[in-house]
Amino acid sequence: MQFGTWIPALGFAGILVLCVLGNVMEMKIGKGDPGITTEVAILLMYVVGALLAVGDRAVAVAVGGAIAILLHLKPEMHTFASRMEREDLKAIMQFALLTFVVLPILPDRSYGPLGAFNPFTAWLLVVLIVGISLAGYLIYRFVGARAGVMAGGLLGGLISSTATTVSYSRLSRMSDGLPASAATVIALASTVMYVRVLILIGVVSSSFLWSAAVPIGALAVLAIVIALLMLRRSTNAPEAPIVHRNPTELKTALAFAALYSVVLLLVAVARQYWGNAELLLIAGISGLTDVDPITVSTAQLVKAGQLHAVLGWKMIVLALVANTVFKAGVAWFLAGRRLFVRLLLPFGVSALAGLAVLLFG
Numbered sequence: 146m147q148f149g150t151w152i153p154a155l156g157f158a159g160i161l162v163l164c165v166l167g168n169v170m171e172m173k174i175g176k177g178d179p180g181i182t183t184e185v186a187i188l189l190m191y192v193v194g195a196l197l198a199v200g201d202r203a204v205a206v207a208v209g210g211a212i213a214i215l216l217h218l219k220p221e222m223h224t225f226a227s228r229m230e231r232e233d234l235k236a237i238m239q240f241a242l243l244t245f246v247v248l249p250i251l252p253d254r255s256y257g258p259l260g261a262f263n264p265f266t267a268w269l270l271v272v273l274i275v276g277i278s279l280a281g282y283l284i285y286r287f288v289g290a291r292a293g294v295m296a297g298g299l300l301g302g303l304i305s306s307t308a309t310t311v312s313y314s315r316l317s318r319m320s321d322g323l324p325a326s327a328a329t330v331i332a333l334a335s336t337v338m339y340v341r342v343l344i345l346i347g348v349v350s351s352s353f354l355w356s357a358a359v360p361i362g363a364l365a366v367l368a369i370v371i372a373l374l375m376l377r378r379s380t381n382a383p384e385a386p387i388v389h390r391n392p393t394e395l396k397t398a399l400a401f402a403a404l405y406s407v408v409l410l411l412v413a414v415a416r417q418y419w420g421n422a423e424l425l426l427i428a429g430i431s432g433l434t435d436v437d438p439i440t441v442s443t444a445q446l447v448k449a450g451q452l453h454a455v456l457g458w459k460m461i462v463l464a465l466v467a468n469t470v471f472k473a474g475v476a477w478f479l480a481g482r483r484l485f486v487r488l489l490l491p492f493g494v495s496a497l498a499g500l501a502v503l504l505f506g
Contacts, residue, residue, distance in 0.1 A: 160191055186212055233283060240279050243398055244272050262406050270441045271402050273348060298333020298372070302341065307434055309334040310472040314479035325378070328487035331476065332372045335469065335491065338436065339365035342461060345440050350448035357458035360502045364465065367498055371491045404431075404438045412442060412452075424456065425463055432464025433471045439464045459503055466499035 193209045253265035282304055301309030310331050317327035343361055347354040408431045415423040431439040443460050446452035473492045477485040 160187060186216060236279055236282060240272075240275060243268075243275060248272060262410065266445065267402050267406055270349070270445075271398050273345070273441075275398055298330040299337055301330060302334035302337025305435075306331075306334040306338040307468065307472060307475075310475050311479065314476045314484060317480045317484045325487060327480070328484055328491075329372070329375045329378075331472070331488060332368075332375050332491040335472065335495070336365065336368040336372045338468070339368055339465070342436060342440050342465065345437065346444045346461075349441055349444035353444050353447040353454055353457060356447075356454035357461065360458055360462060361465075364462070364495065364498055364502065368491065368495050371494060375491065404435070408438045408442045412446060424460060428460035428464045429467040432461075432467040434468070436461070436464045436468050462499050462502055466496050466503075469496045469499070 189208065189212055193212075196208070248265070248268050251264040251268050254263065256262045256264070280303065298309070301312075313327040313330050339361060343354065343358065343365070346357050346361075408427070411427045411431075412424060415427055428439050428443070440461055443452065443457045447454050447457040469492050473485065473488055473496075476488050
């Protein structure tokens with residue numbers, strides 16, 4: 146800079162003093178809490194001007210544009226913040242902890258038997274899963290409990306189709322009219338499960354997605370058609386709010402990381418010492434309660450060239466079938482025959498279609 150750095154620093158200090166004095170005067174006349182949004186914007190725009198002066202125009206333009214957008218959306222942001230509860234803020238802060246504090250310090254190298262465990266990769270996938278679940282959790286917190294059957298099913302599936310099945314199965318016992326709408330919500334949530342699996346595969350390995358898209362996509366389309374038919378017959382949703390657990394809890398993240406690592410190790414051992422039958426058995430067992438760990442671990446192995454793509458998508462399809470059967474059992478156990486009968490069509494068709502894909506794919 147032509148005049149050194151002390152002149153911009155002196156100008157910044159002068160503007161800072163003016164902002165402080167302005168707030169002091171407002172407090173003296175009894176205005177109360179004046180807020181600091183305007184003052185922060187003034188200081189940031191001074192910094193933008195300084196950046197333009199030294200020639201880093203790309204950063205200056207980006208920061209200036211972001212400030213303009215945030216100031217324009219200030220009323221909406223205030224409304225959004227006023228509706229957030231302590232649990233919502235806690236979820237966001239925990240996600241920031243998992244992403245920006247824990248992830249960068251983890252080593253990016255393989256450990257353990259057969260080099261199957263990479264701490265950085267495992268936690269990166271934890272961040273991916275938790276991020277998807279957090280998005281669904283926050284949306285559900287704001288609109289899900291009031292938006293009816295479709296929102297309940299779609300957002301429930303975005304968080305966890307298994308958890309949604311448990312919640313609505315319990316709720317369906319409250320009234321004779323609830324099983325129909327509860328079954329529709331569960332069917333919609335299970336439909337989202339297929340889409341969620343395709344998204345996870347695409348994020349982990351885009352090349353594997355080309356192989357898995359046809360069989361899993363066909364199952365998704367079939368599930369969507371059945372769910373839409375059920376939706377047309379269901380007009381009322383359960384009115385009681387369904388409380389989903391915070392998906393960013395540290396114990397939840399650690400549980401997923403541990404389950405993912407165990408599945409990855411079992412698959413590596415089966416690939417090294419056993420055969421395809423054992424791989425499929427592991428996929429079926431691991432998919433009973435949650436298909437995310439087997440999905441991301443399989444996609445990771447296919448991406449690394451350690452697993453054939455066809456065998457990979459067959460493992461995921463088997464996990465989806467196992468999860469569908471498990472949720473049907475949960476519905477029977479928690480809600481009884483009335484809900485199970487209503488779920489027999491969507492779950493039965495999905496499971497049989499999955500088995501057909503495995504046998505003839």
